[in-house]
Amino acid sequence: MTLHITDKFDSGNIVVKNSRDPENIELEIRKDKDSDFYQWFHFRVSGARDEDLVMRITNAGGAAYLEGWPGYQACASYDRETWFRVETSYAKGVLTLQHTPELDTVWYAYFAPFSMERHQDLIAAVQSCEGVKLEVLGETLDGQTMDCLTVGEPSKKKRTIWVTARQHPGETMAEWWMEGFLDRLLDPDDPVARKLRSKAVLHIVPNMNPDGSKRGHLRTNAKGVNLNREWDKASLENSPEVFHVLNRMRETGIDLALDVHGDEALPYNFIAGGEGAPNFDQRGQVNLDAYKAALCKVSPDFQTKHGYDVDAPGTANLSVCTNYLANEFKCLAMTLEMPFKDNADLPDMVHGWSPERCRKLGAANLEAMLELVDQLR
Numbered sequence: 001m002t003l004h005i006t007d008k009f010d011s012g013n014i015v016v017k018n019s020r021d022p023e024n025i026e027l028e029i030r031k032d033k034d035s036d037f038y039q040w041f042h043f044r045v046s047g048a049r050d051e052d053l054v055m056r057i058t059n060a061g062g063a064a065y066l067e068g069w070p071g072y073q074a075c076a077s078y079d080r081e082t083w084f085r086v087e088t089s090y091a092k093g094v095l096t097l098q099h100t101p102e103l104d105t106v107w108y109a110y111f112a113p114f115s116m117e118r119h120q121d122l123i124a125a126v127q128s129c130e131g132v133k134l135e136v137l138g139e140t141l142d143g144q145t146m147d148c149l150t151v152g153e154p155s156k157k158k159r160t161i162w163v164t165a166r167q168h169p170g171e172t173m174a175e176w177w178m179e180g181f182l183d184r185l186l187d188p189d190d191p192v193a194r195k196l197r198s199k200a201v202l203h204i205v206p207n208m209n210p211d212g213s214k215r216g217h218l219r220t221n222a223k224g225v226n227l228n229r230e231w232d233k234a235s236l237e238n239s240p241e242v243f244h245v246l247n248r249m250r251e252t253g254i255d256l257a258l259d260v261h262g263d264e265a266l267p268y269n270f271i272a273g274g275e276g277a278p279n280f281d282q283r284g285q286v287n288l289d290a291y292k293a294a295l296c297k298v299s300p301d302f303q304t305k306h307g308y309d310v311d312a313p314g315t316a317n318l319s320v321c322t323n324y325l326a327n328e329f330k331c332l333a334m335t336l337e338m339p340f341k342d343n344a345d346l347p348d349m350v351h352g353w354s355p356e357r358c359r360k361l362g363a364a365n366l367e368a369m370l371e372l373v374d375q376l377r
Helices: 116-127 173-185 191-199 210-215 240-252 282-298 321-329 355-375
Strands: 004-006 015-018 025-028 042-046 053-057 074-077 084-091 094-099 105-109 132-139 145-151 159-165 200-205 256-263 270-273 332-339
Touching: 074 094, 094 105, 116 132, 116 145, 116 173, 116 210, 132 240, 145 240, 159 173, 159 240, 159 355, 173 191, 173 200, 173 256, 173 332, 173 355, 191 200, 191 355, 200 240, 240 321, 256 321, 256 355, 270 282, 270 321, 282 332, 282 355, 321 332, 332 355
Parallel strands: 025 053, 159 200, 159 256, 256 332
Antiparallel strands: 004 042, 015 025, 042 105, 053 094, 074 084, 074 105, 084 094, 132 145, 145 200, 270 332
């Protein structure tokens, strides 16, 4: 069977330079449109059963986050549901994947993909649950919907929680996290979910960047704009995704905001807060520390030793979502980061950090939210 490689599908990204020899396949990652960002790849190889594939991504040395390659193992799947890791190495600007497929066709990706078709399935399933309202906040540059799920009826007694994910489309772990979060939140038999829903209204945007997700981008929208640098200047021309969500946030107010991401380099789950925002105060620090401590108690996959450097007071970049929301709304605003690699504290040699572990961490966050909800005001 002739070897065939393609990326012509939702979230696909690869350029085939040479595929004549299975043991010397040359590939390149395509840049985000109108941007220099690239690192996300997702492609399908057919006619590969029992072939010793050696696939070299020759432009890996120009990728956005070179610290993401050492220790990294690429993801592969035969059924696009279960993803496992394959032997991967990085040297002299080239990322090399080596694998001998057991079946005719195999998919490879930077992390387990979460397609826009799966996003539609998620929205369809969730909107049928009791107490859920689906609202289209606006459209993206490509005309896709900005979907926002509201769980619960607002009241003066209830807190307002916003959860957003996947501003950077290549960080697919963020929407896998959302699946677990929503599945538990909407479970009528889960006591933590029931109690949280009685105390808070939750506004949830499972995918902040539909265009970049479908196009196979790493970090930007259809115009090459990094949405997580747009919160202080969002516009319909450049960043309608942020523009529409921020307008809705101003209507509802915010007591707690959690923005879910993935980090290329650090093999840990961690939270970054808005400590550097001008309006950040001691009460904000107490709540931030309490949330992280609560999440540590319920999930061994979460830790507080490793993470980003904390901004000095008043020096935060207010174009970043967490910093902007912490400052604008004086709320508990946080960025939750998950690894592309594995959790070094609790490694899984077969799957690495996986969709199922993302889901479980998403579910665990309900307990941290419930622990903090009463002290948010």
